[in-house]
Amino acid sequence: MSVDKDALVKPRLLRGFRDYLPEQMIARQKMIATIREVYERYGFVPLDTPAMEYTETLLGKYGEESSKQIFRFVDLEGNDVALRFDLTVPLARVVAQYQDLPRPFRRYQVGPVWRFDKPDPGRFREFIQFDLDTVGSDSMAADAEILSGICDTMEALGIERYRVRCSNRKILNALIAFADVDPRRATHVFRVIDKIDRIGREGVRQELTRGRVDASGDVIPGLGLDERAVSRIMEFLNIAGSTRAEVLDALDELFRGIPGAQQGIDELRRIDEYLTALDISEQKVVFDVSIARGLDYYTGPIFETILLDAPEFGAVFSGGRYDGLVERFLGEKIPATGASIGVDRLLAALLKLGVVELRPSTAQVLVTVMEPDRLVEYQKITRRLRQAGINAELYLGPDRSIRKQLKYADRQQIPIAVIVGPDEFARREVSIKDLREGLRRQGEVSERSEWLKARFGQVTVPRDKMLDVIREILDQEARGL
Amino acid sequence: MSVDKDALVKPRLLRGFRDYLPEQMIARQKMIATIREVYERYGFVPLDTPAMEYTETLLGKYGEESSKQIFRFVDLEGNDVALRFDLTVPLARVVAQYQDLPRPFRRYQVGPVWRFDKPDPGRFREFIQFDLDTVGSDSMAADAEILSGICDTMEALGIERYRVRCSNRKILNALIAFADVDPRRATHVFRVIDKIDRIGREGVRQELTRGRVDASGDVIPGLGLDERAVSRIMEFLNIAGSTRAEVLDALDELFRGIPGAQQGIDELRRIDEYLTALDISEQKVVFDVSIARGLDYYTGPIFETILLDAPEFGAVFSGGRYDGLVERFLGEKIPATGASIGVDRLLAALLKLGVVELRPSTAQVLVTVMEPDRLVEYQKITRRLRQAGINAELYLGPDRSIRKQLKYADRQQIPIAVIVGPDEFARREVSIKDLREGLRRQGEVSERSEWLKARFGQVTVPRDKMLDVIREILDQEARGL
Numbered sequence: 001m002s003v004d005k006d007a008l009v010k011p012r013l014l015r016g017f018r019d020y021l022p023e024q025m026i027a028r029q030k031m032i033a034t035i036r037e038v039y040e041r042y043g044f045v046p047l048d049t050p051a052m053e054y055t056e057t058l059l060g061k062y063g064e065e066s067s068k069q070i071f072r073f074v075d076l077e078g079n080d081v082a083l084r085f086d087l088t089v090p091l092a093r094v095v096a097q098y099q100d101l102p103r104p105f106r107r108y109q110v111g112p113v114w115r116f117d118k119p120d121p122g123r124f125r126e127f128i129q130f131d132l133d134t135v136g137s138d139s140m141a142a143d144a145e146i147l148s149g150i151c152d153t154m155e156a157l158g159i160e161r162y163r164v165r166c167s168n169r170k171i172l173n174a175l176i177a178f179a180d181v182d183p184r185r186a187t188h189v190f191r192v193i194d195k196i197d198r199i200g201r202e203g204v205r206q207e208l209t210r211g212r213v214d215a216s217g218d219v220i221p222g223l224g225l226d227e228r229a230v231s232r233i234m235e236f237l238n239i240a241g242s243t244r245a246e247v248l249d250a251l252d253e254l255f256r257g258i259p260g261a262q263q264g265i266d267e268l269r270r271i272d273e274y275l276t277a278l279d280i281s282e283q284k285v286v287f288d289v290s291i292a293r294g295l296d297y298y299t300g301p302i303f304e305t306i307l308l309d310a311p312e313f314g315a316v317f318s319g320g321r322y323d324g325l326v327e328r329f330l331g332e333k334i335p336a337t338g339a340s341i342g343v344d345r346l347l348a349a350l351l352k353l354g355v356v357e358l359r360p361s362t363a364q365v366l367v368t369v370m371e372p373d374r375l376v377e378y379q380k381i382t383r384r385l386r387q388a389g390i391n392a393e394l395y396l397g398p399d400r401s402i403r404k405q406l407k408y409a410d411r412q413q414i415p416i417a418v419i420v421g422p423d424e425f426a427r428r429e430v431s432i433k434d435l436r437e438g439l440r441r442q443g444e445v446s447e448r449s450e451w452l453k454a455r456f457g458q459v460t461v462p463r464d465k466m467l468d469v470i471r472e473i474l475d476q477e478a479r480g481l
Numbered sequence: 482m483s484v485d486k487d488a489l490v491k492p493r494l495l496r497g498f499r500d501y502l503p504e505q506m507i508a509r510q511k512m513i514a515t516i517r518e519v520y521e522r523y524g525f526v527p528l529d530t531p532a533m534e535y536t537e538t539l540l541g542k543y544g545e546e547s548s549k550q551i552f553r554f555v556d557l558e559g560n561d562v563a564l565r566f567d568l569t570v571p572l573a574r575v576v577a578q579y580q581d582l583p584r585p586f587r588r589y590q591v592g593p594v595w596r597f598d599k600p601d602p603g604r605f606r607e608f609i610q611f612d613l614d615t616v617g618s619d620s621m622a623a624d625a626e627i628l629s630g631i632c633d634t635m636e637a638l639g640i641e642r643y644r645v646r647c648s649n650r651k652i653l654n655a656l657i658a659f660a661d662v663d664p665r666r667a668t669h670v671f672r673v674i675d676k677i678d679r680i681g682r683e684g685v686r687q688e689l690t691r692g693r694v695d696a697s698g699d700v701i702p703g704l705g706l707d708e709r710a711v712s713r714i715m716e717f718l719n720i721a722g723s724t725r726a727e728v729l730d731a732l733d734e735l736f737r738g739i740p741g742a743q744q745g746i747d748e749l750r751r752i753d754e755y756l757t758a759l760d761i762s763e764q765k766v767v768f769d770v771s772i773a774r775g776l777d778y779y780t781g782p783i784f785e786t787i788l789l790d791a792p793e794f795g796a797v798f799s800g801g802r803y804d805g806l807v808e809r810f811l812g813e814k815i816p817a818t819g820a821s822i823g824v825d826r827l828l829a830a831l832l833k834l835g836v837v838e839l840r841p842s843t844a845q846v847l848v849t850v851m852e853p854d855r856l857v858e859y860q861k862i863t864r865r866l867r868q869a870g871i872n873a874e875l876y877l878g879p880d881r882s883i884r885k886q887l888k889y890a891d892r893q894q895i896p897i898a899v900i901v902g903p904d905e906f907a908r909r910e911v912s913i914k915d916l917r918e919g920l921r922r923q924g925e926v927s928e929r930s931e932w933l934k935a936r937f938g939q940v941t942v943p944r945d946k947m948l949d950v951i952r953e954i955l956d957q958e959a960r961g962l
Contacts, residue, residue, distance in 0.1 A: 007542050011578035011810040014533060014562060019575055022526035022588065029527055041867045043844040043874030045503035046510055050607050051532060051564075051593060052495060052552075061488050071533075073554035076597050081495060083532075094500055097492035102841070102893060104877050107503065112532060116557050126531050137877045141856055145875070148864075277857040278864050329492040360583070363524040375622055376758040383629075383759050386522045393524030394626070396585050396618045412583060 016117070016125030023358040028347055031157065031356065032110055032130065035341065038153045039108050039132055042145055047107040049090040051114075055080040058089050060328050069116035071125075083114040087131040088325070088338070095135050096329035103136030110343070124344070133338030135325060140267055143301045143321060143337045144274035150305055150317050150339065151284050158355035161308040165288035166271070169298045169320070170264030171251065172289075178258045179232040181225060188223055190292035193237070197290075197311075201237065205230060239289050244272040247287040267300055297322045301337070313349040317341045359413050363393040364474055366409040370402055370421045381418060381430065381466070388467050390474070409435055416473055418466070419458075430466050433458040434473050497598070497606030504839040509828055512638065512837065513591055513611065516822065519633045520589050520613055523626055528588040530571040532595075536561040539570050541809050550597035564595040568612040569806070569819070576616050577810030584617030591824070605825070614819030616806060621748055624782045624802055624818045625755035631786055631798050631820065632765050639836035642789040646769035647752070650779045650801070651745030652732065653770075659739045660713040662706060669704055671773035674718070678771075678792075682718065686711060720770050725753040728768040748781055778803045782818070794830040798822045840894050844874040845955055847890040851883055851902045862899060862911065862947070869948050871955070890916055897954055899947070900939075911947050914939040915954050 013019065020028060036046075055072055059082070072082040084090055087109045095105060110130045119125060132149065134142040147164060154162045172193075176186045192207045199207070199214075206212035208230045211222030225233075236254065241247040248265055255261035268287055275285055285303075293302040300321030307316060319339030326334045350356040367382045369375065378394060385392035393414065395405050402419060409417045419431040437457025461469055494500065501509060517527075536553055540563070553563040565571055568590045576586060591611045600606055613630065615623040628645060635643045653674075657667045673688045680688070680695075687693035689711050692703030706714075717735065722728040729746055736742035749768055756766055766784075774783040781802030788797060800820030807815045831837040848863045850856065859875060866873035874895065876886050883900060890898045900912040918938025942950055 005812060007809075008812050009535075009537050009542055009809050011538070011574045012535070013531065013578075014535060014556075014560060015558070017531040017533065019531070019579075020527075020529035021575075021579065021582070022528060025527035025529050028529075040843045041870070041872050043842065043872065045842055046501075046506035047503060048501035048506050048509075050494065050498040050500070051595075052498065052607070054490075054493070054495060056490050057492070061490055069557070071556065075495075075552065076550070077496070079495060093492045094502075097494075097500075098502065101502070102889065103879070106874075114532070126533070134877075139856075139877050141860065141875065141877055144860070152867075273857060274860060277860045328488075328490050331486060331489050361524065361526055362521045375620075376754060379622065379625070379755055379758045386633075389522070391522050391524065393587075394622065396615070396620050396622055398584070408583065 014125075016119030016123075018124060018126075023360045024347075026360075026362060027351070027356050027358055028128075028343065031347055031350065032343065034156045035130055035153050036108065036110075038156050039149050041152075042106070042149050044106040044108045044132060044149075047091070047094065047109045048111065049084070049087075049094060049109070051083055051112070052081050053084060053090065053093070055082045057093055058082050058084060071114050071116055085115050086113055087111065087129050087340070088133070089328075091131070091133055091135070092325045093329060095334065096326045104142060105135045106133075107135075108132045122345070122348070128343040130341040130343050131338060132319075132340075133336055135336040136334060137337075138335035140270040140301070141274055144271050144278065146319065146337060146339050147271070147275060147285055147303060148278045148280055150303075151280055153317070154305070157350060159307060159350070159353065162284070162305055163308060164285040164303055164305045164317075165291045166268070166285055166301060166303040167287065167289050167291050168264040168268055168301050170260055170267065170300060171255070172292055174255050174258045174261035174264060175233065175236050177260065178236065178255060179225075179229040181229050185223065187296055189225075189233070191294055192223065193233070193290060194292040194294055196237065201234070204237070205234065208233060237290050241287075243282050244268070244275070244285070244287045247289070248272065251289070264300075271301060293318065293320055297324050299323045303339070307349050307353065310349045310352050313345055313352075316346045316349055361393070361412040361414055363391045363412065363414045365390055365392040365416045365418055365470060366405070366412070366414045367392060367394045367418045368402060368405040368409075368420075369395045370419065371425070372400070374425065377425070378420065381420065381463075384467070385418075385470070388471075390467075390470060406433070406435070415477055416470055418470075424460065428463050429460050430463055431458055431460045432466065432469050432473070436477065495606075497600030497604075499605060499607075504841045505828075507841075507843060508832070508837050508839055509609075509824065512828055512831065513824065515637045516611055516634050517589065517591075519637050520630050522633075523587070523630050525587040525589045525613060525630075528572070528575065528590045529592065530565070530568075530575060530590070532564055532593070533562050534565060534571065534574070536563045538574055539563050539565060552595050552597055566596050567594050568592065568610050568821070569614070572612070572614055572616070573806045574810060576815065577807045585623060586616045587614075588616075589613045603826070603829070609824040611822040611824050612819060613800075613821075614817055616817040617815060618818075619816035621751040621782070622755055625752050625759065627800065627818060627820050628752070628756060628766055628784060629759045629761055631784075632761055634798070635786070638831060640788060640831070640834065643765070643786055644789060645766040645784055645786045645798075646772045647749070647766055647782060647784040648768065648770050648772050649745040649749055649782050651741055651748065651781060652736070653773055655736050655739045655742035655745060656714065656717050658741070659717065659736060660706075660710040662710050666704065668777055670706075670714070672775055673704065674714070674771060675773040675775055677718065678795075682715070685718070686715065689714060718771050722768075724763045725749070725756070725766070725768045728770070729753065732770070745781075752782060774799065774801055778805050780804045784820070788830050788834065791830045791833050794826055794833075797827045797830055842874070842893040842895055844872045844893065844895045846871055846873040846897045846899055846951060847886070847893070847895045848873060848875045848899045849883060849886040849890075849901075850876045851900065852906070853881070855906065858906070859901065862901065862944075865948070866899075866951070869952075871948075871951065887914070887916070896958055897951055899951075905941065909944050910941050911944055912939055912941045913947065913950050913954070917958065 070082045070085050075081050112126050113129050114126050150164055176183055192204055196204050207222055208225045209222050211220050213219055239250045251265055291304055298320040302320030304315035304318035321337040323333045323335055325336045365385055367378055369378050382392050382394040399405055406417055415436055417433040424430055434457035551563045551566050556562050593607050594610050595607050631645055657664055673685055677685050688703055689706045690703050692701050694700055720731045732746055772785055779801040783801030785796035785799035802818040804814045806817045846866055848859055850859050863873050863875040880886055887898055896917055898914040905911055915938035
C-alpha cells in the first residue's frame with residue numbers, strides 16, 4: 001500500500017449514471033452504425049453540438065421549459081449554463097445561427113443528453129439519443145422519408161415484427177372542437193388519450209371525467225369533462241380500419257365540417273400515398289388515432305414505433321412534425337419534422353429479442369503464448385493476422401498455462417486460438433483451435449483431461465497455411481455453420 | 482412574427498465551445514472509424530463512462546489535481562460533481578470498480594472532455610479525445626502494441642511522413658541523478674526539456690539557469706541550476722544516433738553506474754526488439770531523449786507523434802506508461818500504458834495536409850424533381866437507388882428550376898443527378914448527369930446557356946439501366962478517374 005487508506009476514494013458512480021462496459025458498448029456501436037447507415041442512405045448528415053449551452057438557449061428567455069429538471073449551474077465566468085436535455089433545441093439554435101445551411105437540412109445527431117429525473121430501473125440521468133430531423137420542408141414527403149427510414153432501420157436491425165403508429169395533431173385539435181372542449185385543456189386531453197395503451201379505454205374514460213385510483217393506490221384526478229364530450233372522444237377512439245385509407249375515410253365521415261380536420265386528414269392521405277410508393281405495407285405503418293405524443297410542440301403528423309414482441313419497452317422510435325423549432329431565436333416558424341430513438345431502450349429491447357448478442361471482445365483470434373522467451377515470434381504471427389485484416393489479440397496476461405489461456409479465450413468469446421509450442425516452432429507449424437467446435441463436442445467426453453487431449457477442432461498446419469485455415473473457420477462462423 | 486421580439490434568444494455558443502457542422506462531422510466520423518478499426522485489430526474494445534462524476538473521483542480526496550481548471554458544481558441533490566477533464570481517471574475508476582474485467586484490459590474510449598482553460602484559437606473548453614490504454618500488463622509488449630498501432634493508424638489515415646519519438650521516464654530520472662539535481666525539481670526540469678522543439682537548445686539552457694525573455698516580452702524565470710548540472714543535461718540532450726540501438730548504446734555509455742538508468746534502457750531495448758519484430762522502421766519510431774511529456778504520472782516509456790509536414794500541430798498522438806492509475810481507489814499500483822489522440826487537432830492537421838477532404842454531404846445521387854405533381858414517381862426512383870445501397874437524396878427544397886437544383890447538387894458536392902422530365906416519363910427513361918464531368922468541361926464553352934445545352938456528362942437511358950450507369954460512374958469516381 002503506497003497510499004494512506006483514508007485518502008482512498010470509493011470507486012462509484014453518481015446516482016442515475018452508468019458505465020458502458022465493452023460488451024454493451026460493442027452492441028451499442030453496432031446498432032448505432034446500422035441506424036446511421038440507413039439514414040445516410042436517405043441523405044441525412046451528421047451534426048454535433050456542445051454538451052453545454054447558455055440556459056436561455058435551452059429554456060428560452062422566460063424559461064418556458066423550466067419545468068424540465070436540468071443540470072444547471074453558474075460557470076467560473078458567471079454564465080448561467082446548463083447541460084442539454086435534448087438534441088432538438090440545439091438543432092434549433094444551429095438552424096438559426098448558420099443561415100446558409102442547405103434547406104431542407106436533414107441531419108442526424110447521436111449523443112448524450114442529461115435530465116435531472118428521478119432515477120428508476122431503466123431510467124437514467126444521462127442517456128444517449130439518436131435524433132433525425134428534416135428542417136425547412138413542409139412537404140409530407142419529408143415525414144414519409146422519416147417513416148420509411150424507421151421501417152428500413154427496424155429491418156436492418158433484424159426486427160420483423162414492429163408497428164409504426166401514426167396520427168396527426170391537426171386531427172387531435174379537430175377532436176377538441178368536435179367534442180366541444182375548451183382548447184386550453186387540449187394538452188391535458190391528449191396526455192390522457194396517450195395513456196390508452198397502459199390504462200385501457202375505461203381508464204381513459206375515468207381520467208377524462210372524475211379521475212381514478214391506480215394500482216398503487218395513488219389518486220389520479222380527472223379532467224371533469226361532461227358526458228357528451230367524453231362520448232365523442234370515445235367515439236373518435238373507436239375509429240379503426242384494416243387499411244390506412246379506411247381509417248381516413250372513417251375520420252372524414254366523423255369530422256365532416258369540423259374546422260381544421262380536413263387539413264390533418266389530407267396530410268395523412270398524402271403520407272399514405274407516399275408510403276405506398278415507397279412500398280411500406282399497411283401492417284408496418286398504421287394510422288392509429290389513439291396516439292397523441294405528450295410533447296406540446298407537435299403541430300402535424302406524429303408517430304411512434306412499438307416492437308410487437310417486446311411491447312413493454314413502449315415507443316422505441318418516435319417523433320412528429322413541429323413548427324416552432326427556431327421561433328425562440330428568429331421569431332419565425334420554420335417547418336420541421338423528426339424522430340428520436342432512445343438508444344438505450346432500443347438496445348435493451350434488441351437484447352431481449354435476441355437479435356443482438358453481447359460479446360466482450362471483437363477479437364477473432366487469440367494468439368496464445370506458450371514460450372514467453374519467444375514473444376517476438378508470437379508478435380510476428382499476430383502481425384501477420386492483423387495485416388490480413390483479422391482482429392487478433394496477443395495474449396499478454398499473467399497465465400502461463402495453455403489451458404488457462406484457452407479458458408480466457410472462451411470467456412472473451414474469441415472463436416479461434418493459435419497455439420505454437422516447441423514442436424510447432426521446430427517444424428515451422430502452428431496449431432489452430434476452433435473453440436466453438438471444442439465447445440460443441442465437449443459433451444462427448446466426460447473427463448476434462450480427456451477433453452483437453454482430444455483436441456477437438458484443432459489442426460496443425462504449416463505456418464504459411466495459417467491464414468487460409470483461419471479464414472475458412474471465420475467464413476463458416478459468418479455463415480452460421 | 483409570432484413571438485415578442487424581446488423574448489428572442491440570440492443563437493450563440495458559450496466561449497470555448499463549438500459546433501461540428503456536417504462537413505466537419507463527416508470527416509471526423511471517418512477519421513474516428515479508421516482509428517477504431519486499427520485498434521480493434523489489436524484487440525482493443527470500447528468503453529464509455531459518464532460525462533459527470535463525483536469531484537473526489539476526478540480530483541482525489543484532497544483534490545491533488547485541483548490545479549486543473551474544471552467545470553465543477555453542486556447538483557440538485559447536494560453532490561459535489563464535475564465534468565471529466567480526461568478519459569484516464571474514469572478508466573482508473575472503472576478498473577477499480579469492476580474487478581472481474583479481463584487483464585490486461587485493452588480499451589479505447591472516444592468522447593468529449595471539458596476543461597475550463599483560457600480559450601484560444603485551436604483551444605476549446607470542450608474537445609474530443611480518443612484514448613487507448615492497456616491496464617494490467619507490465620510487459621513492454623503492451624507498449625510496443627500501442628506504438629505499432631500508432632504507426633498503423635497514421636498509415637491508415639494516409640499519412641506517410643510522421644515520426645513517433647520515444648523516451649523513458651526512468652532515463653529522465655537517471656538524468657536527474659546524473660546531473661545531480663534535487664529530485665524534487667525533476668518535474669520542472671522535464672517541463673523545460675520538453676520545450677526544446679519550440680525554444681531550441683539555447684532557450685532550454687536559459688530556462689535551466691537564469692531564465693529568459695520570450696518573443697512577446699514575457700519574463701520566464703529560470704530554474705537557477707548550476708553550470709555543471711546544465712552542461713550534463715546538455716550533454717544528455719546531445720545524444721542521438723541513426724538507429725534506436727545506437728541511441729541506447731550512447732545512453733548506456735553516458736549513464737554507466739547511474740542508479741535506475743539500466744532499467745529504463747533495458748525497457749527501451751525490449752521495445753526496440755518488439756518494434757523490429759513488428760516491422761516498425763527506424764524512421765517511424767525513433768528514440769529521442771529530448772522529449773519529456775509534461776504530465777507527472779508517467780513512470781516508464783513515453784512517446785509522442787509529430788507529422789513531419791505539419792509540425793506546427795505539435796504532438797497529435799502521445800502517451801506513455803503510468804503506474805499510479807488505480808492507486809487513488811485501491812491503494813495499489815496497477816501497471817498501465819496508453820496513448821491519447823487530440824481528435825480535433827489531428828483532424829485539423831489532416832485537413833491541412835489534404836489527406837482528408839470536407840464534404841457537406843454523403844449522398845451519391847440527387848434525384849431532382851421537375852414535376853412536383855409526380856413526386857410519387859421520384860420517390861420510387863429514389864427508393865430503388867437506396868435499395869441498391871446507394872446514398873440518394875430526393876430533392877425537397879423550394880427550387881423548381883432544374884438549373885437551381887443542379888446548383889444545389891454542386892454545392893452539396895453530390896456527384897450525380899438524376900433528371901426525369903416529361904420526355905423521360907413518356908419514354909420510361911431517366912437522364913443521369915455526372916456533375917464532375919460537367920465541371921471539368923465547363924471551360925470548353927463560354928456561355929452559360931450553351932453549357933447547359935451541351936449537357937456534358939449527361940446520358941439518357943431506359944429506367945432499368947439506371948443502376949448500371951450510376952454504379953459505373955461511382956466506380957470511376959472511387960478509382961479516381
